[in-house]
Amino acid sequence: MGTASLRCLDCAVRDTALCGAADEEQLAALSAIGRRRILAAGQVLTWAGDANLLCANIVAGILKVTASTASGREQIVGLLFAGDFVGQPFSEDSTVTVTALVESDLCLYPRERFERALGDAPALERALLRRTMAALNDARERMLTLGQRGAQERVAGFLLDLADRTAPCTRGGAVTIDVPVSRRDMADFLGLTIETVSRQLSRLKTQGAVALSRGGRTIFVRERSLLAALANPG
Amino acid sequence: MGTASLRCLDCAVRDTALCGAADEEQLAALSAIGRRRILAAGQVLTWAGDANLLCANIVAGILKVTASTASGREQIVGLLFAGDFVGQPFSEDSTVTVTALVESDLCLYPRERFERALGDAPALERALLRRTMAALNDARERMLTLGQRGAQERVAGFLLDLADRTAPCTRGGAVTIDVPVSRRDMADFLGLTIETVSRQLSRLKTQGAVALSRGGRTIFVRERSLLAALANPG
DNA sequence: CGGGATGTTGATGGCAGTCAAGCTCGGTGG
DNA sequence: CCACCGAGCTTGACTGCCATCAACATCCCG
Numbered sequence: 438m439g440t441a442s443l444r445c446l447d448c449a450v451r452d453t454a455l456c457g458a459a460d461e462e463q464l465a466a467l468s469a470i471g472r473r474r475i476l477a478a479g480q481v482l483t484w485a486g487d488a489n490l491l492c493a494n495i496v497a498g499i500l501k502v503t504a505s506t507a508s509g510r511e512q513i514v515g516l517l518f519a520g521d522f523v524g525q526p527f528s529e530d531s532t533v534t535v536t537a538l539v540e541s542d543l544c545l546y547p548r549e550r551f552e553r554a555l556g557d558a559p560a561l562e563r564a565l566l567r568r569t570m571a572a573l574n575d576a577r578e579r580m581l582t583l584g585q586r587g588a589q590e591r592v593a594g595f596l597l598d599l600a601d602r603t604a605p606c607t608r609g610g611a612v613t614i615d616v617p618v619s620r621r622d623m624a625d626f627l628g629l630t631i632e633t634v635s636r637q638l639s640r641l642k643t644q645g646a647v648a649l650s651r652g653g654r655t656i657f658v659r660e661r662s663l664l665a666a667l668a669n670p671g
Numbered sequence: 672m673g674t675a676s677l678r679c680l681d682c683a684v685r686d687t688a689l690c691g692a693a694d695e696e697q698l699a700a701l702s703a704i705g706r707r708r709i710l711a712a713g714q715v716l717t718w719a720g721d722a723n724l725l726c727a728n729i730v731a732g733i734l735k736v737t738a739s740t741a742s743g744r745e746q747i748v749g750l751l752f753a754g755d756f757v758g759q760p761f762s763e764d765s766t767v768t769v770t771a772l773v774e775s776d777l778c779l780y781p782r783e784r785f786e787r788a789l790g791d792a793p794a795l796e797r798a799l800l801r802r803t804m805a806a807l808n809d810a811r812e813r814m815l816t817l818g819q820r821g822a823q824e825r826v827a828g829f830l831l832d833l834a835d836r837t838a839p840c841t842r843g844g845a846v847t848i849d850v851p852v853s854r855r856d857m858a859d860f861l862g863l864t865i866e867t868v869s870r871q872l873s874r875l876k877t878q879g880a881v882a883l884s885r886g887g888r889t890i891f892v893r894e895r896s897l898l899a900a901l902a903n904p905g
Numbered sequence: 906c907g908g909g910a911t912g913t914t915g916a917t918g919g920c921a922g923t924c925a926a927g928c929t930c931g932g933t934g935g
Numbered sequence: 936c937c938a939c940c941g942a943g944c945t946t947g948a949c950t951g952c953c954a955t956c957a958a959c960a961t962c963c964c965g
Binding site: 502504505506507508510511512514515525526527528532533556559562563565566567569570572573574576577578579580581583584585586625627628669670671 | 736738739740741742744745746748749759760761762766767790793796797799800801803804806807808810811812813814815817818819820859861862903904905
């Protein structure tokens with residue numbers, strides 16, 4: 438237990454992850470059932486429809502959560518970053534597929550044992566509830582986007598979200614975004630096609646809101662306020 | 672407390688609502704802080720952006736949860752029925768607007784007191800966590816619809832959901848659906864326009880999947896399997 | 906019976922999807 | 936070092952679906 442909680446106390450996401458809500462004893466319990474695993478880029482953690490055996494905290498990396506149509510069309514219903522929680526405690530089977538977008542480092546827990554740990558740690562369960570509610574809010578915001586906004590609004594809004602993630606403080610100025618996903622993933626996230634995403638990015642460039650480079654994976658935001666205006670036309 | 676829990680024990684949604692997870696003592700505590708309120712059709716319970724002061728259980732009726740664009744376009748991000756929970760414990764302000772679609776009967780709790788009650792009743796908090804996760808799953812399924820499906824698939828899928836809600840058992844046969852919402856609300860729910868919804872319903876009629884009546888508010892499903900096929904083209 | 910709200914149908918246009926070339930960049934091997 | 940290759944990205948031409956605008960029908964309620 439000593440070494441176990443030591444490992445956790447050293448963890449890169451000790452404060453930002455769910456574990457941040459755990460005291461030392463609870464942390465030791467978590468540590469006892471958790472094990473680290475590296476996922477290669479493109480590797481699938483859980484498949485939709487499979488038995489729901491895993492929960493995890495993301496130590497490093499980026500994962501996508503996807504739902505798919507019978508005809509194979511894919512929608513990214515969530516993006517997960519370091520510190521985020523993955524999984525569905527108290528559910529028998531998983532309804533979504535979780536895939537690593539880049540090499541990712543996870544702290545895995547067997548689902549049922551994790552559930553027992555939650556029962557013994559009210560603070561943990563409370564933290565998970567708050568996170569789940571936050572995820573629901575995100576999902577609702579995205580429903581608004583997918584149902585009501587046009588292509589340019591979606592792309593501009595996505596870039597703004599990325600900018601906030603990488604540089605939350607910068608207000609009116611310029612930011613460099615390292616887009617962590619391919620055009621295909623951007624399209625699947627936004628409910629558009631690759632071509633439409635590409636065209637809208639080009640349009641943002643000609644409008645002077647951004648500059649592109651390195652195969653489109655680095656985006657320089659020239660005028661954040663302009664981008665905001667395009668993301669939310671009045 | 673005797674009369675209080677008596678009121679609750681009589682409640683129409685005693686078993687289906689969140690309270691179903693509460694024992695008698697916890698129920699008494701809830702009862703002590705809850706009060707009933709009738710909302711007229713069209714009346715708003717909470718506005719997006721306002722302070723988040725309320726939680727509630729729905730005793731009877733139907734509510735919509737909406738998010739809006741700066742330009743006034745509205746997306747219904749959730750529909751709530753008898754037994755469902757409304758509100759966002761542990762959040763300072765509400766991000767969505769909740770409106771009654773028909774006259775509705777609610778059991779209201781002041782948010783902060785409800786949070787305290789949750790802290791004293793782990794079973795309640797557990798139940799709320801499960802519901803929130805279920806809501807998140809719903810939201811993700813709807814993201815898939817809004818992002819990837821065509822108009823006919825959306826409308827057919829909506830009808831199937833309604834059919835499942837009113838007659839979960841009927842498998843291959845025919846069901847009569849009493850559509851509980853206007854065309855405008857259907858459109859806002861599905862991310863379409865009123866006209867498109869109407870046209871797709873007419874199309875479903877000519878295709879023999881449904882029959883319409885009473886100003887379109889009653890829909891007779893002729894071939895559930897056909898409807899399912901149209902909702903999920905392979 | 907009349908009038909307003911709600912729903913349907915029609916004509917048209919625009920935005921995004923589809924199909925199809927090119928282009929860029931990074932990696933590999935000669 | 937450079938030519939080549941392939942994956943990912945961009946751009947173009949065209950189509951099709953859904954939104955928009957507008958007229959008409961139907962239902963409901965007094």
